[in-house]
Amino acid sequence: MGTFIQLVVDGLATGSIYVALALAIVLVNQATGLINFAQGGMAVLSAYIAYAFVQLGLPLVLAILISIILSFLLGAVVERFLLRRFEGGDPDTAVVVTIGLLTLVTGICAVLWGYNNLGFPSLFPLTSVELLGAVVSVRSLATAVTIVVIMVVLQLLFLRTKLGLALRAVADNPASAAFSGLPVGRLLMVGWGLAATLGAIAGVLVAPQLTLTPGMLDTALVYALAAVILGGLDSPIGCVVAASAIGVLENLVAVYIPLIGHDLKIAVPFALIFVILIIRPQGLFGRKVVVRV
Amino acid sequence: MKMRKKPGGVLGIVALTAAVALSLSGCRGDSGGQGGGSASSPGITDSAITLGITTPLSGATAGPGKCTVAGVSAYFGAVNAAGGVKFGDGKTRTVNIKSYDDAYDPQKSLANFQQMVSDNVFAATAGLGTPTNRAFRDAAISQKVPQVLVMTGDPLFSDRKQSPWQLGFVPIYQNEGAAFGKLLAKSGGQHKVAILSQNDDYGKGYVSGFKEAIQGASNISVVGEQTYEATDTSVDAQLTQLASSGADVFFNAMSITPLTIAALQKAQQIGWKPSWFLPSNTSSPTAILEPGGASAYPGIYSVSFAKAPQSPAFAKDPDVVKFLDELKQYGNYPDMPAFPHCMWSYMVGATLEKAFQNMKEPTRDSFMTALRDIKDLKAPLMLEGTSVNTTTDGQPAVSSVVVQKYNGKGYATAENFG
Numbered sequence: 001m002g003t004f005i006q007l008v009v010d011g012l013a014t015g016s017i018y019v020a021l022a023l024a025i026v027l028v029n030q031a032t033g034l035i036n037f038a039q040g041g042m043a044v045l046s047a048y049i050a051y052a053f054v055q056l057g058l059p060l061v062l063a064i065l066i067s068i069i070l071s072f073l074l075g076a077v078v079e080r081f082l083l084r085r086f087e088g089g090d091p092d093t094a095v096v097v098t099i100g101l102l103t104l105v106t107g108i109c110a111v112l113w114g115y116n117n118l119g120f121p122s123l124f125p126l127t128s129v130e131l132l133g134a135v136v137s138v139r140s141l142a143t144a145v146t147i148v149v150i151m152v153v154l155q156l157l158f159l160r161t162k163l164g165l166a167l168r169a170v171a172d173n174p175a176s177a178a179f180s181g182l183p184v185g186r187l188l189m190v191g192w193g194l195a196a197t198l199g200a201i202a203g204v205l206v207a208p209q210l211t212l213t214p215g216m217l218d219t220a221l222v223y224a225l226a227a228v229i230l231g232g233l234d235s236p237i238g239c240v241v242a243a244s245a246i247g248v249l250e251n252l253v254a255v256y257i258p259l260i261g262h263d264l265k266i267a268v269p270f271a272l273i274f275v276i277l278i279i280r281p282q283g284l285f286g287r288k289v290v291v292r293v
Numbered sequence: 294m295k296m297r298k299k300p301g302g303v304l305g306i307v308a309l310t311a312a313v314a315l316s317l318s319g320c321r322g323d324s325g326g327q328g329g330g331s332a333s334s335p336g337i338t339d340s341a342i343t344l345g346i347t348t349p350l351s352g353a354t355a356g357p358g359k360c361t362v363a364g365v366s367a368y369f370g371a372v373n374a375a376g377g378v379k380f381g382d383g384k385t386r387t388v389n390i391k392s393y394d395d396a397y398d399p400q401k402s403l404a405n406f407q408q409m410v411s412d413n414v415f416a417a418t419a420g421l422g423t424p425t426n427r428a429f430r431d432a433a434i435s436q437k438v439p440q441v442l443v444m445t446g447d448p449l450f451s452d453r454k455q456s457p458w459q460l461g462f463v464p465i466y467q468n469e470g471a472a473f474g475k476l477l478a479k480s481g482g483q484h485k486v487a488i489l490s491q492n493d494d495y496g497k498g499y500v501s502g503f504k505e506a507i508q509g510a511s512n513i514s515v516v517g518e519q520t521y522e523a524t525d526t527s528v529d530a531q532l533t534q535l536a537s538s539g540a541d542v543f544f545n546a547m548s549i550t551p552l553t554i555a556a557l558q559k560a561q562q563i564g565w566k567p568s569w570f571l572p573s574n575t576s577s578p579t580a581i582l583e584p585g586g587a588s589a590y591p592g593i594y595s596v597s598f599a600k601a602p603q604s605p606a607f608a609k610d611p612d613v614v615k616f617l618d619e620l621k622q623y624g625n626y627p628d629m630p631a632f633p634h635c636m637w638s639y640m641v642g643a644t645l646e647k648a649f650q651n652m653k654e655p656t657r658d659s660f661m662t663a664l665r666d667i668k669d670l671k672a673p674l675m676l677e678g679t680s681v682n683t684t685t686d687g688q689p690a691v692s693s694v695v696v697q698k699y700n701g702k703g704y705a706t707a708e709n710f711g
Binding site (some may be wrong): 126 | 354551
């Protein structure tokens with residue numbers, strides 16, 4: 001029983017890495033209608049920026065704040081000068097552009113900081129507490145709490161604020177949004193800026209555990225995308241639930257179904273996606289998209 | 294050290310066409326001995342021999358890669374300055390090193406090998422990387438160019454039937470696993486072992502070496518065995534599972550730095566404090582053990598065959614002093630080496646010199662014969678209990694390692710387990 005609970009807790013901790021990235025992907029999708037494959041790469045760049053300021057002797061919290069502000073600007077600039085040219089066109093083209101952006105950002109990080117693993121200081125201590133007979137590190141716990149807070153803020157932003165409504169309107173139908181007087185361009189920039197901010201938070205939360213390398217979030221991105229599809233592209237709560245479920249399920253399956261084991265467990269979330277999408281194409285928590293004819 | 298300059302556009306095409314034409318016509322340039330008589334192989338004259346190193350000089354593995362060039366260059370820089378090597382045929386030659394950057398990319402290392410052939414290189418040596426060395430192994434065999442004392446733990450390179458023109462330098466994965474297994478078996482105490490390994494040749498090699506060594510030792514039992522993928526972001530679940538086995542020894546054949554750190558942290562968090570074994574390339578005191586909080590465990594064991602120049606115990610060792618001095622002067626490497634590959638490739642230099650002294654004719658055949666006949670050479674920087682021995686089929690030049698135990702700062706040789 002102790003092992004079982006520990007595996008669940010471990011799964012939640014691993015899942016929280018995926019969640020952090022998945023939330024940023026949901027945010028971009030809500031604000032622009034796109035899936036941004038470069039989200040992981042941008043988060044890594046933000047973490048490197050924070051690292052650079054720590055190296056300059058700034059306190060960690062201050063370095064993270066500066067990185068968050070710079071990331072917001074960077075996200076907005078990327079939208080304004082790169083993605084803007086592909087918006088309104090074929091969404092597939094824009095997606096390919098974000099994949100290109102991922103390669104570019106990874107390359108830039110590699111040139112500036114190299115491929116060696118860099119130790120990133122943690123905001124939270126490495127001590128652990130006992131919870132229902134399982135041991136959980138304060139770092140994982142704090143990461144999870146931070147993520148839940150972000151999730152609630154996002155949910156409120158989209159559903160309870162004028163900005164959220166405007167962002168959704170622009171993503172849903174840019175032409176109509178423009179006709180009703182919304183500054184479409186500026187809102188798209190804000191959407192990307194916010195997503196980059198969220199990416200920055202995700203980056204600095206997971207960097208202490210994964211250690212900083214240009215490809216730090218590549219595998220996590222695959223899981224985050226799985227979580228986003230599973231939970232519903234428009235649902236922050238959905239992707240938190242889905243990513244946590246993936247983390248836990250993977251662990252349990254690997255340990256209790258010897259046929260699958262640790263080597264095949266990566267297939268589990270994707271098998272799940274097939275099944276769920278056949279039954280519920282909009283994802284577990286997503287809303288059905290209704291197209292009026 | 295000479296760096297390769299890319300031939301300019303037109304010149305490059307001409308050179309390439311010429312090279313292709315040469316190889317097509319079946320002329321392998323054995324007349325190209327450059328005044329060394331018609332019998333001598335390419336790359337060796339009466340006064341000089343040219344060696345080639347293809348290794349990562351840029352990209353993720355550039356740190357260790359630069360070391361492989363620096364060590365050999367330092368060794369032969371000093372030898373050349375003293376006049377050169379007196380070969381077995383009575384002539385004294387200087388040793389030239391040409392280095393080629395493959396960025397750990399197998400495609401590039403193959404191209405570099407072809408370049409070496411057209412650059413009249415006598416033998417390829419010291420290059421780092423399993424996939425990169427594998428990439429041109431077939432070409433080296435068919436062109437009969439020695440590819441020797443390369444830095445890979447892959448046993449393929451030390452199998453004489455399959456690799457007649459090859460020889461690995463560093464211990465194969467099995468050697469490392471076996472060294473720890475032997476120490477554990479002879480400890481006499483009852484020990485339960487949990488094994489975690491990377492799901493590839495690397496992990497499997499370590500585990501098979503270890504298991505062979507503990508075979509028949511009734512005091513050692515393996516109570517849990519798990520694997521992970523090199524791309525995994527976490528091994529928490531495996532550790533939780535292995536911890537529940539109650540093992541007091543943890544054999545962790547892991548090559549990924551951040552995972553090793555995270556594993557060291559995770560196991561102590563869940564209250565599992567066994568003795569650890571870690572492979573030589575993931576046991577760095579500063580990069581892994583300190584951030585992982587390794588002092589919490591009763592013992593961290595690893596293996597080595599080189600003196601660590603940064604260790605206070607070797608600060609005044611004459612080998613180490615001479616090595617650091619030559620590394621600075623001839624190796625173009627002014628810093629304290631951060632990777633053991635600098636020391637390893639320095640030993641490669643000493644091993645090659647021994648083979649040169651014993652080769653009777655200026656040919657590649659004669660060189661291979663001499664190289665495979667070195668017994669118990671104490672190359673500079675080698676730890677007590679290790680030596681270069683090239684006479685055993687299936688074993689690399691260095692197959693002897695000593696188990697070392699972490700003492701909170703660095704490593705000290707462990708005579709006994711516990």
